[in-house]
Amino acid sequence: MPLTLHRHQAFSGRPGPLLLIIADGVGIAPAGPSNAVTEADTPSLDALLASPLSTQLLAHGAAVGLPSDDDMGNSEVGHNALGAGRIFAQGAKLVNKALADGSLFATDVWRTAIEHGRPHTMHFIGLHSDGNVHSSNEQLHQLLERAAEEGVRRVRVHILLDGRDVPSRSALDYIAQTEQVLQKINENHDADYRIASGGGRMTITMDRYQADWQMVKRGYDCHTHGIGRGFRSATEAVETMYAESDAGDQYLDAFVIVDDDGLPVGAMDDGDAVVLYNFRGDRSIEISQAYEDPHFDAFDRGRHPDVYFCGMLQYDGDKLVPKHYLVDPPVIERTMSEYLCAAGVRSFAISETQKFGHVTYFWNGNRSGYIDEALETYVEIPSDNVQFDTTPAMKVREITARTIELLRSGTFRFGRLNFPSGDMVGHTGHLPATIEAMEVIDECVAELVEVIDELGGMLVYTADHGNADIMFTEADGVRSPKTSHTLSPVPFVIHDSLYASEYQLVPPPNAGLSNVAATLFELLGYQAPPGYRSSLLRF
Known part of the structure; x- marks a missing residue:
C-alpha cells in the first residue's frame, strides 16, 4: 500500500x-x-x-x-x-497463542534447544512473576513441562525478581509456585530441575538502552558463572535479604544456589541451551547480546561458554537480536x-x-x-x-x-x-x-x-x-x-x-491509544490513512 x-x-x-x-x-x-x-x-x-x-x-x-x-x-x-x-497482537498474546496451538514447540529453534538440553543442561532466564508486562510464569511453567516431556532431564531456572509490575515484596509467592512445578516434574520424570540463581530486576540483567552495562554484567556473571552470594534455596535467599533491609524485590542483590560443598548448582557449560523467556524487548536486548554476540565488548565475560541461546521473541528486528527466537513478533x-x-x-x-x-x-x-x-x-x-x-x-x-x-x-x-x-x-x-x-x-x-x-x-x-x-x-x-x-x-x-469550534472531541466507544494517531493526522491537516483506527474528532 x-x-x-x-x-x-x-x-x-x-x-x-x-x-x-x-x-x-x-x-x-x-x-x-x-x-x-x-x-x-x-x-x-x-x-x-x-x-x-x-x-x-x-x-x-x-x-x-x-x-x-x-x-x-x-x-x-x-x-x-x-x-x-x-x-x-502483542507479546503475551502472541506467545499464548503459540503455546496453545503448539506452533512454538514445532519451531526449529525449540527443537535445537531441546537437542542441546538433552545431553547437557537447559537454562531458562526471565522475569519471575505473573505481571504479564515482560514475562509470564504460566508460560515459563509450560516450557518447563514440555522440556521434561521431550526428554530434557537437567534444567536450571535463573529468576529475576519483579516487585515492580506486581507487589513490591511478592517474590516468595512466585518462588513457591515454581518450586511446586519443579518438584512435580522431578517426581514424574526422574529429573533434576531447580532454581539456580536470581536477583532483582533493577539490580541485575535487565538494563535497557545501554544505560548500565555493569548491571548486565552482574546478571551474566550470576547466571553463567555462578558468581553471587550463596544460599541453599531461592526462598532462603529472599527471606535473608528481606530481613537485612526494607528493599523491594526489584532491588535485591544477585544470589546463587549452592550445593553441600558451596559450589553453584547452575553454572553454564559448553553445549548447554539458554532460553530467555521474556517476551518484551527493551530489557531483553542487552543480555541477549552478551550471550550470542561473538564480538561482544561491553564488558569482560570471562570464559564465555559455547551455548545455544534463544529468546522468546526477536527483541530488535533491525539488529536481529537475538538470532534465534521462538515466536515471531508482531x-x-x-x-x-x-x-x-x-x-x-x-x-x-x-x-x-x-x-x-x-x-x-x-x-x-x-x-x-x-x-x-x-x-x-x-x-x-x-x-x-x-x-x-x-x-x-x-x-x-x-x-x-x-x-x-x-x-x-x-x-x-x-x-x-x-x-x-x-x-x-x-x-x-x-x-x-x-x-x-x-x-x-x-x-x-x-x-x-x-x-x-x-x-x-x-x-x-x-x-x-x-x-x-x-x-x-x-x-x-x-x-x-x-x-x-x-x-x-x-x-x-x-x-x-x-480554537474556533472547527472540530469537536467525540470519542468512539471504547476509545484507546490506537485512536490517537488518526487524531494527530487530522490536527496536522491530513486525512487519516486507510485502516487506521478512527479519529477522536468530528468536523
Missing part, C-alpha cells in the same frame, strides 16, 4: 507546530491519598483536564493488543499503539512516522535514556534508527544511574528546555516527547517523590503551553498507561506500596489557543 497522505477537506491545521506530550505512567484514578497525580499541586494539568477538549482513553488489555482486560498496559505496547494507529508497518516522512513532514522525538526508545523504536513499530534522517531529529538526554525516587524531576526540565529550542527553530511541523518520571518514580513506590515528579511535569507543561501559544501551534497531552495514579493499596489499616502499572484510563487533551 503506498504511503500517501491526503489533505483534510475541512481543516488545514494551525500555522505553528503540533506537539505531543506523553506523560509516562500518568493515569486517571479517583482522587485520594494514594493518587500522586491528584495529590500533587498541578494547576496547569488541572486546567488542561478541565477543558472541553479533554477525554479519557483505554490503555490496557485488548485496547493495546494484550490478551485480556485484566492485563495492565505498559510503555512498549502503549507507544506501539500511539505510533501505529492500530491494535496489534509485524507493525505503515506507522505514523513512515507516512509523515513520505509526505516530507519534518518531525522530532525527544526523551531521556529511560524512555528514549519508546518515542523512537516502539513508536516506529519496533524499528531501530531513523525512518528518514533528513526529515527526523531524535534527541536523547542521558538518564542518571540512580534510584529515581532520589531525583524525582529526572530529566524533565532538560527535555523541556531542548524541546523549546526545537519548537522555536521553526524547522519542525510535529514533535513528540516522553516525560518518564510519572512511571519511573512511580515504580519506586515512593509517594512523596512521585508527587514531586508530577509537580515538575506540571511546571514544564506550563512552559510548553506558553511556547506553543506563542508559535500559533497545538499541544496534545496524553499518557501511555497508568502508574502514579495508584501508589498504594490499603487493607486493615495497613498500606502496601503499589509499584506496578494500573488498569486506569489515561488523559487525552488538545490545547489549541486558536
Whole structure:
C-alpha cells in the first residue's frame, strides 16, 4: 500500500507546530491519598483536564493488543499503539497463542534447544512473576513441562525478581509456585530441575538502552558463572535479604544456589541451551547480546561458554537480536512516522535514556534508527544511574528546555516527547517523590503551553498507561506500596489557543491509544490513512 497522505477537506491545521506530550505512567484514578497525580499541586494539568477538549482513553488489555482486560498496559505496547494507529497482537498474546496451538514447540529453534538440553543442561532466564508486562510464569511453567516431556532431564531456572509490575515484596509467592512445578516434574520424570540463581530486576540483567552495562554484567556473571552470594534455596535467599533491609524485590542483590560443598548448582557449560523467556524487548536486548554476540565488548565475560541461546521473541528486528527466537513478533508497518516522512513532514522525538526508545523504536513499530534522517531529529538526554525516587524531576526540565529550542527553530511541523518520571518514580513506590515528579511535569507543561501559544501551534497531552495514579493499596489499616502499572484510563487533551469550534472531541466507544494517531493526522491537516483506527474528532 503506498504511503500517501491526503489533505483534510475541512481543516488545514494551525500555522505553528503540533506537539505531543506523553506523560509516562500518568493515569486517571479517583482522587485520594494514594493518587500522586491528584495529590500533587498541578494547576496547569488541572486546567488542561478541565477543558472541553479533554477525554479519557483505554490503555490496557485488548485496547493495546494484550490478551485480556485484566492485563495492565505498559510503555512498549502503549507507544506501539500511539505510533501505529492500530491494535496489534502483542507479546503475551502472541506467545499464548503459540503455546496453545503448539506452533512454538514445532519451531526449529525449540527443537535445537531441546537437542542441546538433552545431553547437557537447559537454562531458562526471565522475569519471575505473573505481571504479564515482560514475562509470564504460566508460560515459563509450560516450557518447563514440555522440556521434561521431550526428554530434557537437567534444567536450571535463573529468576529475576519483579516487585515492580506486581507487589513490591511478592517474590516468595512466585518462588513457591515454581518450586511446586519443579518438584512435580522431578517426581514424574526422574529429573533434576531447580532454581539456580536470581536477583532483582533493577539490580541485575535487565538494563535497557545501554544505560548500565555493569548491571548486565552482574546478571551474566550470576547466571553463567555462578558468581553471587550463596544460599541453599531461592526462598532462603529472599527471606535473608528481606530481613537485612526494607528493599523491594526489584532491588535485591544477585544470589546463587549452592550445593553441600558451596559450589553453584547452575553454572553454564559448553553445549548447554539458554532460553530467555521474556517476551518484551527493551530489557531483553542487552543480555541477549552478551550471550550470542561473538564480538561482544561491553564488558569482560570471562570464559564465555559455547551455548545455544534463544529468546522468546526477536527483541530488535533491525539488529536481529537475538538470532534465534521462538515466536515471531508482531509485524507493525505503515506507522505514523513512515507516512509523515513520505509526505516530507519534518518531525522530532525527544526523551531521556529511560524512555528514549519508546518515542523512537516502539513508536516506529519496533524499528531501530531513523525512518528518514533528513526529515527526523531524535534527541536523547542521558538518564542518571540512580534510584529515581532520589531525583524525582529526572530529566524533565532538560527535555523541556531542548524541546523549546526545537519548537522555536521553526524547522519542525510535529514533535513528540516522553516525560518518564510519572512511571519511573512511580515504580519506586515512593509517594512523596512521585508527587514531586508530577509537580515538575506540571511546571514544564506550563512552559510548553506558553511556547506553543506563542508559535500559533497545538499541544496534545496524553499518557501511555497508568502508574502514579495508584501508589498504594490499603487493607486493615495497613498500606502496601503499589509499584506496578494500573488498569486506569489515561488523559487525552488538545490545547489549541486558536480554537474556533472547527472540530469537536467525540470519542468512539471504547476509545484507546490506537485512536490517537488518526487524531494527530487530522490536527496536522491530513486525512487519516486507510485502516487506521478512527479519529477522536468530528468536523
